[in-house]
Amino acid sequence: MLGLGCGSVAAITWLALRMDLIDREGHPLHLTLRAPLFWFWLLWEIVKANGQVIRVILDPKLPISPRRFRVPTSQKTDIGRVIYANSITLTPGTICLDVNETELDIHALTADGELGLQSGQMDQLVSRVEGH
Amino acid sequence: MMPSLLDGLSWLLLLSGCACLLISAIGLIRMPDLFTRMHAAGIGDTLGAILVLAGLMLQSGLSITLIKLVLILFFLLFTSPTACHALARAALAGGQKPLLAEPNADNSPAEQSPS
Amino acid sequence: MMFEVAAVALFPAMFLALARAIAGPTVYDRVLAVNTFGTFTVLMIAVLGFMTDQKDFIDIALAYALINFIGTIAVLKFFAVGDFGYQQESKK
Amino acid sequence: MSTLIDLILLTLMAITAIAALQLKDLFGAVMLTGIYSLLSALWFLILDAADVSFTEAAVGAGISTVLMLGTLALTRRDEKIPSHPRILPLFVVAITGAILVYGTLDMPAFADPEAPIHTHVAPHYIEKSGEEIGVPNIVTSVLASYRGYDTLGETTVIFTACIGVLLLLGIGRRREDDES
Amino acid sequence: MKQHSILRIVTKLLIPLILLFALYVQFHGDFGPGGGFQAGVIVAAGLVLYALVFGLDTASEVIKEWVLMVLVPLGVLIYAGVGVASLLLGGNFLDYNVLAHDPVHGQHLGILLVELGVGVTVAAALTTIFFAFAGRGRRNPTGQRIAQVADLAQEPPR
Numbered sequence: 001m002l003g004l005g006c007g008s009v010a011a012i013t014w015l016a017l018r019m020d021l022i023d024r025e026g027h028p029l030h031l032t033l034r035a036p037l038f039w040f041w042l043l044w045e046i047v048k049a050n051g052q053v054i055r056v057i058l059d060p061k062l063p064i065s066p067r068r069f070r071v072p073t074s075q076k077t078d079i080g081r082v083i084y085a086n087s088i089t090l091t092p093g094t095i096c097l098d099v100n101e102t103e104l105d106i107h108a109l110t111a112d113g114e115l116g117l118q119s120g121q122m123d124q125l126v127s128r129v130e131g132h
Numbered sequence: 133m134m135p136s137l138l139d140g141l142s143w144l145l146l147l148s149g150c151a152c153l154l155i156s157a158i159g160l161i162r163m164p165d166l167f168t169r170m171h172a173a174g175i176g177d178t179l180g181a182i183l184v185l186a187g188l189m190l191q192s193g194l195s196i197t198l199i200k201l202v203l204i205l206f207f208l209l210f211t212s213p214t215a216c217h218a219l220a221r222a223a224l225a226g227g228q229k230p231l232l233a234e235p236n237a238d239n240s241p242a243e244q245s246p247s
Numbered sequence: 248m249m250f251e252v253a254a255v256a257l258f259p260a261m262f263l264a265l266a267r268a269i270a271g272p273t274v275y276d277r278v279l280a281v282n283t284f285g286t287f288t289v290l291m292i293a294v295l296g297f298m299t300d301q302k303d304f305i306d307i308a309l310a311y312a313l314i315n316f317i318g319t320i321a322v323l324k325f326f327a328v329g330d331f332g333y334q335q336e337s338k339k
Numbered sequence: 340m341s342t343l344i345d346l347i348l349l350t351l352m353a354i355t356a357i358a359a360l361q362l363k364d365l366f367g368a369v370m371l372t373g374i375y376s377l378l379s380a381l382w383f384l385i386l387d388a389a390d391v392s393f394t395e396a397a398v399g400a401g402i403s404t405v406l407m408l409g410t411l412a413l414t415r416r417d418e419k420i421p422s423h424p425r426i427l428p429l430f431v432v433a434i435t436g437a438i439l440v441y442g443t444l445d446m447p448a449f450a451d452p453e454a455p456i457h458t459h460v461a462p463h464y465i466e467k468s469g470e471e472i473g474v475p476n477i478v479t480s481v482l483a484s485y486r487g488y489d490t491l492g493e494t495t496v497i498f499t500a501c502i503g504v505l506l507l508l509g510i511g512r513r514r515e516d517d518e519s
Numbered sequence: 520m521k522q523h524s525i526l527r528i529v530t531k532l533l534i535p536l537i538l539l540f541a542l543y544v545q546f547h548g549d550f551g552p553g554g555g556f557q558a559g560v561i562v563a564a565g566l567v568l569y570a571l572v573f574g575l576d577t578a579s580e581v582i583k584e585w586v587l588m589v590l591v592p593l594g595v596l597i598y599a600g601v602g603v604a605s606l607l608l609g610g611n612f613l614d615y616n617v618l619a620h621d622p623v624h625g626q627h628l629g630i631l632l633v634e635l636g637v638g639v640t641v642a643a644a645l646t647t648i649f650f651a652f653a654g655r656g657r658r659n660p661t662g663q664r665i666a667q668v669a670d671l672a673q674e675p676p677r
Contacts, residue, residue: 008542016535019569019581043182050152050179053171057159065233066168078524085525089213092174095167096213097220099524107220107230109171143249146294150256153287157263160283166275169267173283176260184253184290188297200305204293204312207533208286211316214529215282221523222323223275251340258347265351268374269358277370285400288377295384303389303551306544307380307396310561313537314397317568318373318404320526324571325408389552393544397557401564402645409652473623474549474630482554483630487613490633491598494640498595501644508651 038129042087045122049091052112065110070103071117074127084126088117142190149183156180165231166223170216177212181205250298257291278322285315345385352378363420369407376403390478460485523572530572537565545638549627555634559641566646575653587647594640601632 056064075081085096085104093113098105108114116122152175159172185205192198224230264287268280289311296304355378359371376399383392447454464481472480482490541561548554570578602613610617615629 004546008539012535012538012542015538046178050175053175054155057155057162057172062162064168066231067233068230079528082525082528085217086213089216090178090209092171092178095170095220096217097224107167109168146249146253150253153257153260157260160267160280161263166273169276169279173279176283177286181286181290188293191297197302197305200309204289204309207312210529212286214525215316215319217525218320218323219275219278228273228275254344261351265355265374268370274366277367281370281373284374284377288381291381292384304384306551306553307393310393310396311400313540314400314561314564317401317564320568320571321405321408393552393557397560401567402560405567405649406652472626476549476551479548479554479630483633484615484626487633490637494595494598494637497640497644498591501591501647504648505651
């Protein structure tokens with residue numbers, strides 16, 4: 001049984017190498033050390049943002065003011081930008097529509113969401129996780 | 133003492149998770165256009181999933197089930213924003229225009245205060 | 248008991264997501280609804296596994312969590328960049 | 340409580356199926372089929388058929404949507420509306436359905452221990468599987484060992500289906516007209 | 520063009536996990552739900568995801584068509600071969616008891632091999648069918664069906 005397990009892992013590794021999947025992008029092990037703290041921070045952000053959006057949805061007047069804007073990114077690599085973009089999408093109330101080298105295209109549900117992102121706190125934290 | 137505390141906590145987590153999922157579904161119905169609906173769906177994908185799975189984790193104890201639940205949560209948190217982003221991109225490419233509060237001002241400060 | 252309540256409490260949300268999938272004016276709304284429904288199903292399967300005390304069910308939830316994504320990506324591919332076979336013209 | 344879950348789930352399935360039939364946009368119908376597959380996976384799970392549910396989950400979530408979209412890509416996206424009402428098909432379907440329902444009246448009640456299906460080989464499988472096969476999952480031992488012939492047949496069916504699709508779509512011709 | 524970096528990176532992370540999970544399902548079928556068929560479908564799903572994100576051309580470079588063509592019948596052959604082997608060892612067709620000294624052990628071995636056969640056939644067959652569907656329109660540039668599986672990642676293979 002154990003042999004089969006090891007065999008499976010070896011086979012998948014071979015296939016993944018063949019698919020050209022294993023590199024710093026696919027398996028960002030160099031980020032692991034700094035990531036957990038960021039995850040906890042992100043979890044708290046998610047809870048806060050959820051609270052806001054839930055209040056908006058339950059409000060009978062449905063007070064949304066959807067807006068679309070761009071925020072600059074300070075990350076150097078693709079993977080940093082991807083972490084940033086996914087963190088933005090993961091916090092309800094803001095969705096990342098597009099990514100390019102210097103900016104993210106964001107859609108936000110309320111003005112609060114926009115203000116939160118424009119302050120750039122998440123950007124800095126992601127850059128710190130990226131560690132460049 | 134301990135087991136009842138754990139039970140109570142996981143009750144709380146499960147029920148609030150279900151409430152989150154319900155709210156997200158309500159939002160899915162109430163919101164006026166695709167992009168705002170995505171925000172509503174995001175609640176269920178993040179907080180709802182986290183709370184429900186956390187509630188189950190408290191019940192599973194230290195076992196392989198716990199690891200599997202953590203993996204489920206991990207995968208959900210990875211795939212759902214990606215799917216959401218891909219959907220938004222595809223919708224934009226397909227000619228869907230997001231409904232905006234002030235259609236012409238792209239980067240103006242907020243004035244229509246929410247809730 | 249707890250899990251039964253949770254399972255029943257999940258159903259209204261599923262109803263609403265289904266309503267969105269049926270009503271959804273555009274294709275993308277339907278995709279979004281199906282995706283959300285998929286998340287609900289993953290959680291539902293996990294809850295059911297605990298409800299009937301068959302922890303094997305978690306495997307199925309895990310499979311859904313991994314694979315549901317593929318369906319969404321396929322659909323979007325179909326409509327976004329390349330379409331695997333159809334130009335975006337009939338949906339306004 | 341469990342009955343309540345059954346009822347709600349079946350209602351959801353019925354709604355989904357009817358809506359999928361009603362939709363003229365075939366793409367929407369494909370999406371609803373996806374939802375239907377999710378629901379039927381849940382339903383199998385409630386019936387304690389974990390293996391079937393797993394199959395439904397694996398096939399329904401990834402592959403079937405992709406293949407249906409592939410088919411849609413080769414045909415058209417909206418349903419062709421029949422030019423005249425079809426009485427005869429409706430009649431045939433109604434009669435067949437009525438006969439089938441009549442047939443179920445003679446069937447033993449669900450989970451009746453005296454039912455024929457539970458009195459011949461099933462007890463043997465359930466009692467002896469542990470010592471004869473030694474595999475904890477009885478479904479696997481029935482599928483792969485007691486009913487090995489069936490599964491060989493199924494594998495051959497998949498093989499044949501693959502050959503059939505390849506013949507229909509003409510993948511072998513790729514080498515000749517490769518310059519597209 | 521690095522437009523779809525999000526999809527590319529997440530896919531890179533996920534595909535090995537999907538394939539690994541498929542093998543887990545394959546070999547864990549004796550204990551929990553799962554088995555050859557499910558595992559084959561999950562493998563196929565992983566390969567389809569790869570083809571969708573990185574493009575059909577890259578995918579068919581990694582997974583050569585002839586390999587798939589060999590694998591589809593190979594699975595059936597493994598299955599039937601186990602039957603023939605048990606026949607040669609003095610048992611009935613597909614009677615695994617004779618495969619090892621201990622009948623139960625023989626059953627284990629037989630089921631493992633048979634499930635492997637099913638898995639190989641299913642995975643290869645579904646992947647082949649997907650490739651056939653996806654490649655079909657590309658070779659028929661008539662009318663509307665021009666644009667085909669252009670890769671979402673929009674990046675030349677490195």
